[in-house]
Amino acid sequence: xxxxxxxxxxxxxxxxxxxxxxxxxxxxxxxxxxxxxxxxxxxxxxxxxxxxxxxxxxxxxxxxxxxxxxxxxxxxxxxxxxxxxxxxxxxxxxxxxxxxxxxxxxxxxxxxxxxxxxxxxxxxxxxxxxxxxxxxxxxxxxxxxxxxxxxxxxxxxxxxxxxxxxxxxxxxxxxxxxxxxxxxxxxxxxxxxxxxxxxxxxxxxxxxxxxxxxxxxxxxxxxxxxxxxxxxxxxxxxxxxxxxxxxxxxxxxxxxxxxxxxxxxxxxxxxxxxxxxxxxxxxxxxxxxxxxxxxxxxxxxxxxxxxxxxxxxxxxxxxxxxxxxxxxxxxxxxxxxxxxxxxxxxxxxxxxxxxxxxxxxxxxxxxxxxxxxxxxxxxxxxxxxxxxxxxxxxxxxxxxxxxxxxxxxxxxxxxxxxxxxxxxxxxxxxxxxxxxxxxxxxxxxxxxxxxxxxxx
Amino acid sequence: xxxxxxxxxxxxxxxxxxxxxxxxxxxxxxxxxxxxxxxxxxxxxxxxxxxxxxxxxxxxxxxxxxxxxxxxxxxxxxxxxxxxxxxxxxxxxxxxxxxxxxxxxxxxxxxxxxxxxxxxxxxxxxxxxxxxxxxxxxxxxxxxxxxxxxxxxxxxxxxxxxxxxxxxxxxxxxxxxxxxxxxxxxxxxxxxxxxxxxxxxxxxxxxxxxxxxxxxxxxxxxxxxxxxxxxxxxxxxxxxxxxxxxxxxxxxxxxxxxxxxxxxxxxxxxxxxxxxxxxxxxxxxxxxxxxxxxxxxxxxxxxxxxxxxxxxxxxxxxxxxxxxxxxxxxxxxxxxxxxxxxxxxxxxxxxxxxxxxxxxxxxxxxxxxxxxxxxxxxxxxxxxxxxxxxxxxxxxxxxxxxxxxxxxxxxxxxxxxxxxxxxxxxxxxxxxxxxxxxxxxxxxxxxxxxxxxxxxxxxx
Numbered sequence: 001x002x003x004x005x006x007x008x009x010x011x012x013x014x015x016x017x018x019x020x021x022x023x024x025x026x027x028x029x030x031x032x033x034x035x036x037x038x039x040x041x042x043x044x045x046x047x048x049x050x051x052x053x054x055x056x057x058x059x060x061x062x063x064x065x066x067x068x069x070x071x072x073x074x075x076x077x078x079x080x081x082x083x084x085x086x087x088x089x090x091x092x093x094x095x096x097x098x099x100x101x102x103x104x105x106x107x108x109x110x111x112x113x114x115x116x117x118x119x120x121x122x123x124x125x126x127x128x129x130x131x132x133x134x135x136x137x138x139x140x141x142x143x144x145x146x147x148x149x150x151x152x153x154x155x156x157x158x159x160x161x162x163x164x165x166x167x168x169x170x171x172x173x174x175x176x177x178x179x180x181x182x183x184x185x186x187x188x189x190x191x192x193x194x195x196x197x198x199x200x201x202x203x204x205x206x207x208x209x210x211x212x213x214x215x216x217x218x219x220x221x222x223x224x225x226x227x228x229x230x231x232x233x234x235x236x237x238x239x240x241x242x243x244x245x246x247x248x249x250x251x252x253x254x255x256x257x258x259x260x261x262x263x264x265x266x267x268x269x270x271x272x273x274x275x276x277x278x279x280x281x282x283x284x285x286x287x288x289x290x291x292x293x294x295x296x297x298x299x300x301x302x303x304x305x306x307x308x309x310x311x312x313x314x315x316x317x318x319x320x321x322x323x324x325x326x327x328x329x330x331x332x333x334x335x336x337x338x339x340x341x342x343x344x345x346x347x348x349x350x351x352x353x354x355x356x357x358x359x360x361x362x363x364x365x366x367x368x369x370x371x372x373x374x375x376x377x378x379x380x381x382x383x384x385x386x387x388x389x390x391x392x393x394x395x396x397x398x399x400x401x402x403x404x405x406x407x408x409x410x411x412x413x414x415x416x417x418x419x420x421x422x423x424x425x426x427x428x429x430x431x432x433x434x435x436x437x438x439x440x441x442x443x444x445x446x447x448x449x450x451x452x453x454x455x456x
Numbered sequence: 457x458x459x460x461x462x463x464x465x466x467x468x469x470x471x472x473x474x475x476x477x478x479x480x481x482x483x484x485x486x487x488x489x490x491x492x493x494x495x496x497x498x499x500x501x502x503x504x505x506x507x508x509x510x511x512x513x514x515x516x517x518x519x520x521x522x523x524x525x526x527x528x529x530x531x532x533x534x535x536x537x538x539x540x541x542x543x544x545x546x547x548x549x550x551x552x553x554x555x556x557x558x559x560x561x562x563x564x565x566x567x568x569x570x571x572x573x574x575x576x577x578x579x580x581x582x583x584x585x586x587x588x589x590x591x592x593x594x595x596x597x598x599x600x601x602x603x604x605x606x607x608x609x610x611x612x613x614x615x616x617x618x619x620x621x622x623x624x625x626x627x628x629x630x631x632x633x634x635x636x637x638x639x640x641x642x643x644x645x646x647x648x649x650x651x652x653x654x655x656x657x658x659x660x661x662x663x664x665x666x667x668x669x670x671x672x673x674x675x676x677x678x679x680x681x682x683x684x685x686x687x688x689x690x691x692x693x694x695x696x697x698x699x700x701x702x703x704x705x706x707x708x709x710x711x712x713x714x715x716x717x718x719x720x721x722x723x724x725x726x727x728x729x730x731x732x733x734x735x736x737x738x739x740x741x742x743x744x745x746x747x748x749x750x751x752x753x754x755x756x757x758x759x760x761x762x763x764x765x766x767x768x769x770x771x772x773x774x775x776x777x778x779x780x781x782x783x784x785x786x787x788x789x790x791x792x793x794x795x796x797x798x799x800x801x802x803x804x805x806x807x808x809x810x811x812x813x814x815x816x817x818x819x820x821x822x823x824x825x826x827x828x829x830x831x832x833x834x835x836x837x838x839x840x841x842x843x844x845x846x847x848x849x850x851x852x853x854x855x856x857x858x859x860x861x862x863x864x865x866x867x868x869x870x871x872x873x874x875x876x877x878x879x880x881x882x883x884x885x886x887x888x889x890x891x892x893x894x895x896x897x898x899x900x901x902x903x904x905x906x907x908x909x910x911x912x913x914x915x916x
Contacts, residue, residue, distance in 0.1 A: 043712065043716065044716050046546070047515070047546045048543065048551075049518060049543060050542050050543035051516075051520075051797065052518070052520075052535055053520045054519075055522050055795065067495070069498055070499040070500070073502050073503065074522040074523075075502070075503075075504060075523070080502075084502070091498040091499065091500055092498070094498060094576040095498040095576070095580070100494065127542050148716065148717050150717050150837065185717040187717055192718075192719055192838045193838060194838045262491070262599040263635070264598070264635050342795075347496070381834045381841075382832065382864060382866075385830070385833065385834070385842070386844065387644060389643070389644045392862045394862060395842060395844075396840055398836055416842070416864070416911065416913035418864075456687075
């Protein structure tokens with residue numbers, strides 16, 4: 001695979017800024033990316049596709065009397081770069097002044113980051129990816145005759161990004177990643193389980209495909225013969241995947257400074273106040289070694305940092321980009337992200353980086369041991385339909401199991417969990433010693449008391 | 457384009473591919489974002505790219521690249537061929553492609569008002585008018601974010617069987633989100649509109665009409681009660697029955713997912729719903745968000761009957777899955793853009809209208825819920841679904857009562873379809889953006905529909 005060249009991206013960026021400034025822009029910024037993704041897909045128990053996707057792009061922001069213009073293209077040649085910069089300038093002129101425009105940031109020193117680029121992943125062959133996928137698949141298929149590996153993939157990416165602005169920022173970073181995922185279902189006559197997912201997602205080549213295959217299959221077999229639960233209030237253990245959905249769609253929204261400033265967060269005015277159990281500490285760490293979202297700088301060119309969000313249950317900080325930080329005359333926390341499949345098409349918004357709920361020291365076994373009557377939830381359906389403004393959710397727990405007297409007794413189906421993320425975090429009784437990284441979240445298992453379960 | 461594509465396909469055929477497909481795309485996009493009366497961004501973008509898909513010994517190779525230049529396409533075809541061969545080494549049961557008629561076509565769009573000819577100023581003014589309607593509706597309205605997007609471009613498709621299609625595309629999409637606040641109570645309202653017709657749609661759905669709808673829903677939610685948890689009879693409104701038809705049922709009937717173990721796998725020709733239920737996936741509705749002329753494998757779009765009077769009559773197919781079922785392709789192969797390979801996607805999925813008035817649906821219900829608008833939905837292959845709701849009301853003694861907040865409902869798809877006991881004579885189609893690794897613009901809808909019981913997830 002080709003290595004991205006910093007010089008190439010930066011020279012196009014400079015050209016774009018020169019063009020916009022010469023047209024008459026007050027400020028200008030260029031953001032550039034280049035990426036290569038290679039993947040192998042598993043469908044219905046076999047390898048079916050092998051894919052490679054190459055992409056590159058440029059986004060230009062030009063400011064004209066506080067009007068903000070944005071333009072992007074994936075055609076990187078001199079003519080197209082100049083045209084894109086001109087479009088950004090014209091859009092800025094056609095727009096209305098944004099009185100709150102904070103200005104682009106000036107150069108600042110970046111912290112060093114670790115374990116974000118692995119040459120092995122940058123040069124891995126598609127033959128090797130097929131072999132990884134096939135080992136993962138074989139392990140699942142040979143585990144039990146009732147297993148079907150419904151879908152799965154092995155995907156690597158190598159990407160680079162650059163930001164240049166008219167205040168002198170000129171930054172470049174590159175990174176790698178690998179993801180191996182397998183989703184299985186078990187089927188026994190008319191009994192079909194929900195999809196059971198296992199995965200490794202890493203920045204470096206640290207994967208165990210056999211483990212993924214076996215664990216996904218084991219989970220599906222143990223999800224057979226699910227029974228309905230009678231409604232009631234239970235102790236609920238959330239796995240990392242289950243808690244990921246809740247935290248991402250509720251809690252994270254309420255600590256974004258724009259949500260707070262615009263009166264869309266129940267955590268407004270709660271800095272220094274108790275918002276969770278003493279057991280809960282949360283920080284956002286844009287510099288975490290081997291973190292899935294770790295880069296030297298955010299998508300406005302601000303240095304990434306570590307920000308305390310909740311310390312022993314007390315709310316400490318919100319997450320900021322340049323725009324929201326300016327409104328409170330403080331510094332951005334480096335949380336601007338151009339979100340989406342194609343970053344150069346997106347305007348920066350506030351997003352968590354590696355949002356870490358600090359683990360405890362209880363093992364999985366001991367967490368289950370401590371429950372007399374409760375539920376273990378491995379995944380949630382509908383977390384994305386939670387109320388982002390209030391943190392309230394009403395979701396289906398699937399796959400999930402009943403725990404009785406410290407033992408997993410049987411799989412359950414058709415049960416809904418209703419509550420608010422803030423009550424879940426207030427009623428936490430123990431934290432696992434098993435943190436995992438899932439997109440923006442790093443969390444262990446948590447056990448929470450007295451959650452409403454609606455069943456039959 | 458055509459000559460370049462032909463040359464590239466010749467290169468692939470010399471390599472020994474069974475089937476070669478070359479897609480190209482030019483895409484332009486304009487968007488405007490307004491937050492609390494402030495124009496946050498005016499955005500314009502231009503992209504081009506190509507995607508080559510090759511079938512060798514029953515496995516696919518795929519290469520996409522952000523350019524349409526011929527030397528890159530030639531590199532891509534060699535790469536895609538090599539990738540297909542690598543994947544095919546591990547294929548146990550090679551699949552085949554169905555026969556398909558070759559097509560030569562040029563599809564033009566014909567909007568009354570072409571969004572490319574509408575000035576940025578007019579687009580900004582439209583959004584600001586909606587913004588003012590929302591924020592002036594009531595002093596408790598606190599904020600709103602409105603995002604307008606139009607996408608225009610041309611898709612080019614050539615395959616090694618002789619199909620060549622040039623298809624112009626147009627999408628207009630408007631998302632409005634608003635919040636209301638009273639003391640510590642926050643309420644959220646969310647609205648989506650999408651068209652493949654033209655900017656003239658905003659002459660009917662004026663900014664004032666949209667704004668009042670969005671604001672009223674948020675204000676109603678402020679005085680909303682909490683739902684009771686448990687099973688209740690319910691009337692599902694058109695927007696929610698659409699998301700149910702799409703999420704809870706539709707995904708199970710996408711043939712790739714059916715074969716991955718969905719509960720429909722052995723149900724073709726069998727009863728899967730009450731006989732009041734007919735469900736269609738229709739890509740031919742003029743102007744609807746999920747409509748198009750040809751899919752990304754070159755198969756004409758069509759109206760596909762999925763359920764007819766309770767019986768499962770068809771799944772949704774691409775050329776690979778229909779071959780396995782021995783049926784004709786249904787035109788459901790769609791790719792988000794040049795970055796992606798075509799996969800089975802829905803178009804406009806809806807439950808067909810019946811013969812009851814809204815009052816007739818209501819009259820027998822002593823206590824239940826009227827579920828009017830959703831926030832999101834999700835389903836699992838085992839047939840468990842969940843729909844999060846943003847607007848709902850109690851039904852008490854046959855009449856619509858107080859608003860209810862943060863409700864969601866769940867159940868088993870087929871049990872719920874069997875529990876449909878009355879279907880309204882009204883009908884409405886709404887829009888969505890479906891995610892299945894790739895994004896697809898879809899429509900979904902139906903009439904007001906009564907279900908004997910669904911599981912309502914109550915509040916804490």
